[in-house]
Every structure is written in C-alpha cells, then in structure tokens.
Amino acid sequence: MNLLFLAKAQFPFVRWAEPHLAALAIILLIGVAIFVWGHRGNELHRQRLCHGVAYFLIGEMVLEFGWRWSTLHYGSLAENLPLHFCSVMMIVAAIALRWQWNWACALVYFGVLTASIQALVTPAMADGYPSPIYYFFFASHGALLWAAIAVLGVLRWKPQRGDALRSLLLMDAYLLCAIPLNTWLGTNYGFTQESPVPGCILDYLGSAPWYYLWLQLPALAIFCFMARLLNYRIHK
Numbered sequence: 001m002n003l004l005f006l007a008k009a010q011f012p013f014v015r016w017a018e019p020h021l022a023a024l025a026i027i028l029l030i031g032v033a034i035f036v037w038g039h040r041g042n043e044l045h046r047q048r049l050c051h052g053v054a055y056f057l058i059g060e061m062v063l064e065f066g067w068r069w070s071t072l073h074y075g076s077l078a079e080n081l082p083l084h085f086c087s088v089m090m091i092v093a094a095i096a097l098r099w100q101w102n103w104a105c106a107l108v109y110f111g112v113l114t115a116s117i118q119a120l121v122t123p124a125m126a127d128g129y130p131s132p133i134y135y136f137f138f139a140s141h142g143a144l145l146w147a148a149i150a151v152l153g154v155l156r157w158k159p160q161r162g163d164a165l166r167s168l169l170l171m172d173a174y175l176l177c178a179i180p181l182n183t184w185l186g187t188n189y190g191f192t193q194e195s196p197v198p199g200c201i202l203d204y205l206g207s208a209p210w211y212y213l214w215l216q217l218p219a220l221a222i223f224c225f226m227a228r229l230l231n232y233r234i235h236k
Helices: 002-008 018-040 043-071 085-099 102-121 132-153 163-185 216-235
Strands: none
Touching: 018 043, 018 132, 043 085, 043 132, 085 102, 085 132, 085 163, 102 132, 102 163, 102 216, 163 216
C-alpha cells in the first residue's frame, strides 16, 4: 500500500528534508506562542484561545476530508474516512478545549503526547511539499499538538487518579473497533493491519496487530509517569 502511494506521488515526501523541518519549526513556534499567551492572558482570552484551536481542528477536518472525498486521494471512499486515530483525536481535542471534559483532556494529554506526536516525527505519507496532503497532514497533526499544549498551558488541566488507565483503555477500545472494521473494509485504520512507515517503533514489536499487545504495559508505565510528572510540577 505504501509503495503504491509512493509510486503515485508527484512530490515524494522525504523525512527530515527542509519541508519536514520547516513544518516542525512552524508547529513548534505556534505551540510556544499558545503556551505563552495561555499564561499571560486573562480568563476571557484563554477561553477564546481554546475555542479558536477547537474550531481550527474541526474546520481543518472539514476541509481535508472534503478534499479527500472529492479527489479520492487514497483510493476508494473507504480509505478516505476520518477513522485514523489522529482523526478521532481531533474530535476529542475539540471536545476537550470546548467543554473541558476530564476524560477528553486526559486522552489528549496521554494520546497526543505519545501516539499522535509520533506521526510528526515519522509521517506516514508519500506526498511532500507542495502537495495539498502535505499541508493537511501537518496542519492536522500540528493542531493536535497545539491542543495538548492548550490543555496543559491554557486550561491548566491536571490528571486525576485513574486517568492514565482510563485513557489507555479508551485507546484500546478504538483499536478493538478498528480491527473488525479494517477486515470488513480492507483498510488500515489505526495501523492494525501493518505499521504506518518502515522504521517506526511498531516494526520492532512483532507483527500486526499483536505489536499493540506488547505495548500495553510500557504504555501504562509511561502514562503513569506522565501523570506523576505533571502533578509533581504543579504541586512543586
């Protein structure tokens, strides 16, 4: 599947080339600006900032999948649905920023800063700059990082007891739903059929979807460490 996309790409994506580094730099600068504004602004400004990021997430999804459905960029309609983990997380992040529900904030914190941020480091796409998918990819995944920064720096959310385990179970529930869906549609949502790109961490944990099984205890340990670290810094 990845080789087929690569063959069709007019502008092949090259990891760590200038367009990749430029996108990461812009995302990081905007993230720093959100964090600084979140600390300096008053309550009204912080609320508007969170709502702005939430609306950006939803607007980006509408534009991206409107373009995907009009072009069928990744093949059939079944392969162009907003069912990847990061797409689902965009909806969760919008909920967290708009309504500040604890389960959504927790999932953004644990999910984005572990699973979703991996996509920025090792993008699973064949098309690079200046193709539309390049802009959509980094806008969507960058916005997820901004949402996580807003949850921490603007909403000043902190994890509660059991949030780490609940977030992991919600992520597992997504995977358990993705496995039969992928079998039915012949797709690879959640990468339960194969790893997203060669060289990612999943390649070292066995075959799909069993590599997720070996991640359970390490993921829970990392989530618990993240929860303790954040609470320590808040109470320090």
